[in-house]
Amino acid sequence: MIAALRNLYQMVKTALLGTPVENATVPAVTAGGDFSSSPPISAPVTEITNEPAPVTAGLEEWSVRSYVDPVFVKVGRVYLDAGDLVIRSDRDARGFLLSEDDIDKALTGGSGKVRLLDLRATVGTAHLSTSGLALNLIIERQLHTIPLRSLIPVLNGNHRKAPLFVPADDVAPDEEG
Numbered sequence: 001m002i003a004a005l006r007n008l009y010q011m012v013k014t015a016l017l018g019t020p021v022e023n024a025t026v027p028a029v030t031a032g033g034d035f036s037s038s039p040p041i042s043a044p045v046t047e048i049t050n051e052p053a054p055v056t057a058g059l060e061e062w063s064v065r066s067y068v069d070p071v072f073v074k075v076g077r078v079y080l081d082a083g084d085l086v087i088r089s090d091r092d093a094r095g096f097l098l099s100e101d102d103i104d105k106a107l108t109g110g111s112g113k114v115r116l117l118d119l120r121a122t123v124g125t126a127h128l129s130t131s132g133l134a135l136n137l138i139i140e141r142q143l144h145t146i147p148l149r150s151l152i153p154v155l156n157g158n159h160r161k162a163p164l165f166v167p168a169d170d171v172a173p174d175e176e177g
Helices: 001-018 102-108 148-156
Strands: 072-081 086-091 092-096 112-116 122-128 134-139 143-148 161-167
Touching: 072 134, 072 143, 072 148, 086 102, 086 161, 092 102, 092 122, 092 134, 102 122, 112 134, 134 148, 143 148, 148 161
Parallel strands: none
Antiparallel strands: 072 086, 072 161, 086 092, 092 112, 112 122, 122 134, 134 143, 143 161
């Protein structure tokens, strides 16, 4: 047992200090429970170097791209309340509502009515985007959009809220002063 520990110590020392591995001996491992009658089994030792292994796997998947300003900016959240979709925007404190029936109309290719939360007056429409990846809301001539990958989990009850976006061109830059 002590010989095996010495050999292991020599191998670690050799690997850390950089001396050739061929000088180190490999600990013998015996097969079976009786150590005196079994022949030793040894494994080949591969050369250990301090150089890192070349990394080539997956490099063809990576590429350098230039930074592109975002097309949309998050301006609020939407959530379900008694089956209706409530739309809260940082740009408009009134709040809006898309009823359950209008959600179904909008998601099946029709057009739903967006109403004010308190007054129930119609202020816009909701419809599926041309790509089919978002629900577009036109509220008083302003485009708002909700990605379907965020909206569907809210409608299914898996998430509580989803983000609301507007085009970045329509958002005034912050004034520094």
